[in-house]
Amino acid sequence: GAVVSQHPSRVICKSGTSVKIECRSLDFQATTMFWYRQFPKQSLMLMATSNEGSKATYEQGVEKDKFLINHASLTLSTLTVTSAHPEDSSFYICSASSGQGAGNYGYTFGSGTRLTVV
Amino acid sequence: QKEVEQDPGPLSVPEGAIVSLNCTYSNSAFQYFMWYRQYSRKGPELLMYTYSSGNKEDGRFTAQVDKSSKYISLFIRDSQPSDSATYLCAMSKAAGNKLTFGGGTRVLVKP
Numbered sequence: 347g348a349v350v351s352q353h354p355s356r357v358i359c360k361s362g363t364s365v366k367i368e369c370r371s372l373d374f375q376a377t378t379m380f381w382y383r384q385f386p387k388q389s390l391m392l393m394a395t396s397n398e399g400s401k402a403t404y405e406q407g408v409e410k411d412k413f414l415i416n417h418a419s420l421t422l423s424t425l426t427v428t429s430a431h432p433e434d435s436s437f438y439i440c441s442a443s444s445g446q447g448a449g450n451y452g453y454t455f456g457s458g459t460r461l462t463v464v
Numbered sequence: 465q466k467e468v469e470q471d472p473g474p475l476s477v478p479e480g481a482i483v484s485l486n487c488t489y490s491n492s493a494f495q496y497f498m499w500y501r502q503y504s505r506k507g508p509e510l511l512m513y514t515y516s517s518g519n520k521e522d523g524r525f526t527a528q529v530d531k532s533s534k535y536i537s538l539f540i541r542d543s544q545p546s547d548s549a550t551y552l553c554a555m556s557k558a559a560g561n562k563l564t565f566g567g568g569t570r571v572l573v574k575p
Contacts, residue, residue, distance in 0.1 A: 350507075352507070377560065378560050380562060380563070387570075388567070388568075389552060389565045389566065389567045389568045390508070390552070390565050392562055392563070395562055437505065439507050439508070441563075443560045444560070453498070453510065453554075453563060454510070455500075455507035455508045455509070455510075456507050457506055457507045458505065458506060458507045460505065
């Protein structure tokens with residue numbers, strides 16, 4: 347089945363530093379990748395949609411200069427949280443889509459990254 | 465009003481009971497419907513997907529979609545303590561498009 351690998355699973359960083367999160371589709375080509383943010387006991391909030399080779403499309407209210415998304419290949423997308431602050435602490439999850447329907451290869455999620463900014 | 469509404473629960477059932485979950489939505493453009501299970505601090509895991517209206521069964525899981533009522537359901541038969549998790553419904557307008565999630569229902573299956 348489709349596998350999406352997300353790293354790191356957990357990261358603690360100091361306020362003001364930048365953190366990069368990687369999302370890789372291991373056995374399929376991800377034409378589209380989605381980045382979500384999830385607060386405790388809440389649902390997933392879509393932050394941005396990225397298509398390989400194109401600029402990401404950010405949801406309303408998401409600062410594109412703060413959350414940099416790169417989707418340089420069909421198997422890798424990265425989210426960089428720049429100048430992180432404690433309010434950026436959250437659970438970040440990526441999802442990859444092959445664009446070929448809602449089956450196993452339709453939407454596959456990574457295991458998430460818990461970011462804590464101290 | 466949210467596009468997708470889902471009762472947050474928690475829903476507590478005894479082991480072996482049927483778990484019944486549902487979502488309502490307002491946008492008739494949604495065509496693909498999914499149910500995900502999420503354990504604490506993990507990424508969502510796809511359980512079921514359905515295209516347009518109809519029923520689908522996979523093992524202990526049955527998904528139903530009624531587009532005329534804008535209502536989807538997930539039933540879990542013979543529930544186990546390992547089914548204790550948060551269940552999220554999600555839907556999209558086209559293949560590969562962004563998903564719109566419900567708020568999730570927390571389920572607790574007691575031994």
